[in-house]
Amino acid sequence: MDVLKAIYQRRATRHYSDAEVTKSAVFDLIRAAAQAPSALNQQPWAFAILHGRERLVKYSERAKAHLLLTSDPSFGLDPRVDQYASAEVNIFHGADTLVLICAKPGRFWPMQDCFLAAENLMLAAQGMGLGSCPIGFARPWFHLPEVKAELGIPANLTPVLPIVVGYAALPPPAVEKHDAEIICWHWDE
Ligand SMILES: Cc1cc2nc3c(=O)[nH]c(=O)nc-3n(C[C@H](O)[C@H](O)[C@H](O)COP(=O)(O)O)c2cc1C
Numbered sequence: 001m002d003v004l005k006a007i008y009q010r011r012a013t014r015h016y017s018d019a020e021v022t023k024s025a026v027f028d029l030i031r032a033a034a035q036a037p038s039a040l041n042q043q044p045w046a047f048a049i050l051h052g053r054e055r056l057v058k059y060s061e062r063a064k065a066h067l068l069l070t071s072d073p074s075f076g077l078d079p080r081v082d083q084y085a086s087a088e089v090n091i092f093h094g095a096d097t098l099v100l101i102c103a104k105p106g107r108f109w110p111m112q113d114c115f116l117a118a119e120n121l122m123l124a125a126q127g128m129g130l131g132s133c134p135i136g137f138a139r140p141w142f143h144l145p146e147v148k149a150e151l152g153i154p155a156n157l158t159p160v161l162p163i164v165v166g167y168a169a170l171p172p173p174a175v176e177k178h179d180a181e182i183i184c185w186h187w188d189e
Pocket of ligand 1: 011014134175
């Protein structure tokens, strides 16, 4: 797929079909992620793969419970509270696969590098006919030492961004994007 087409067509996908993502597709996605640029070419990323719809439903319940427990008292005013509180809501949107991008310690700009890897992964998914969605809501739960230990994520790695991937059940809705704002443009002819 043309890269500009992938950029313009990628949208956060929040409805997934029953079609399963294959292991080989996941390898393709993380290989594409690992092609991202990184400061001093330090490539400070590592990937945890969590697969299985039921597994992700259980993690969603635990991540929501953690958010409700740990959020600020003024959190009740947050309109997203419904998302955390409702038993009906799966914060992973019914996807069967989650890739958690983690940063290795002691590097130069690990968070930024991992976000570049994340965008590579999502654009690769688009090119492969897969939908994707970053799930920031789940990040605090993945930071818990006991959750990292349970999943086999080394304590010294920092979970940066969970991304669900899967086959879209419905085309994701269009999202309005602002025109790119130009602050200044110094261009010598
Ligand atoms: C860091 C980050 C965290 C996000 N967390 C969530 C999330 O927890 N749940 C969700 O449904 N979408 C999440 N999103 C997706 C955004 O809501 C989405 O990218 C935004 O609405 C723009 O839509 P688009 O991706 O279709 O262009 C997140 C996106 C980013 C970059």
